[in-house]
Amino acid sequence: MGKPLISASILAADFARLAEEAAAVKNADWLHVDVMDNHFVPNLTIGLPVVEALLPTTDIPMDCHLMIENPDRWAPPYAEAGAHNVSFHAEATDNPVAVARDIRAAGAKAGLGVKPGTPIEPYLEILPEFDTVLIMSVEPGFGGQSFIPEVLPKVGVVRRLIDAGELSIIVEIDGGINADTIEQAAEAGVDCFVAGSAVYSAADPAAAVESLRRQAAAASKHRR
Ligand code: DX5
Numbered sequence: 001m002g003k004p005l006i007s008a009s010i011l012a013a014d015f016a017r018l019a020e021e022a023a024a025v026k027n028a029d030w031l032h033v034d035v036m037d038n039h040f041v042p043n044l045t046i047g048l049p050v051v052e053a054l055l056p057t058t059d060i061p062m063d064c065h066l067m068i069e070n071p072d073r074w075a076p077p078y079a080e081a082g083a084h085n086v087s088f089h090a091e092a093t094d095n096p097v098a099v100a101r102d103i104r105a106a107g108a109k110a111g112l113g114v115k116p117g118t119p120i121e122p123y124l125e126i127l128p129e130f131d132t133v134l135i136m137s138v139e140p141g142f143g144g145q146s147f148i149p150e151v152l153p154k155v156g157v158v159r160r161l162i163d164a165g166e167l168s169i170i171v172e173i174d175g176g177i178n179a180d181t182i183e184q185a186a187e188a189g190v191d192c193f194v195a196g197s198a199v200y201s202a203a204d205p206a207a208a209v210e211s212l213r214r215q216a217a218a219a220s221k222h223r224r
């Protein structure tokens with residue numbers, strides 16, 4: 001495992017000042033943008049026009065998390081716009097491999113998201129088509145929820161394949177990551193940690209990013 005990545009989630013930022021809020025976490029590895037359509041999840045956030053407006057204001061690689069129906073149609077434009085990683089949900093499409101190929105063809109990394117109750121086993125065979133796997137540790141739709149530790153065995157399943165040399169993928173976790181929960185996720189084998197409220201509710205968001213990264217790096221040395 002390399003250095004842990006922190007993906008700062010602007011869902012917890014001030015939406016009226018998105019460019020400034022992105023600049024406040026310059027040291028984040030990725031900038032996590034939660035796209036919700038009020039169909040796949042019971043909440044509505046921002047979409048492609050806002051992502052297109054935000055992209056040129058920041059150098060931080062953008063990590064778009066699409067909690068939307070019909071990613072077959074809507075995911076590739078995020079890659080075309082210049083997102084670094086585009087994750088969509090396994091539960092939202094019958095053709096995850098086709099969507100991943102379209103995202104990669106448009107020049108971005110492709111990510112497969114799974115909700116807390118979705119097993120990972122049915123998707124292991126297609127993970128080589130992806131660059132990232134986004135394991136949700138809360139029910140998607142809202143920030144500020146409590147971490148669900150029961151998802152960590154899924155991290156372990158993927159991590160063991162990586163360690164065995166059978167797969168190359170970034171394991172990302174999303175939901176409830178903070179100073180109290182990041183260590184158990186790191187010990188389970190997570191590479192990339194999404195953090196929203198833990199970063200933006202801090203007086204100094206950049207310091208929070210740095211502190212989370214340091215905690216994850218130390219804990220990943222004690223892998224289970
Ligand atoms: C939830 C989103 C998360 C959210 C995490 O549906 O996918 O990315 O921003 O927020 P926290 O870190 O507050 O749990």
Ligand code: ZN
Binds near residue numbers: 032065174194
């Ligand atoms: Zn997210």
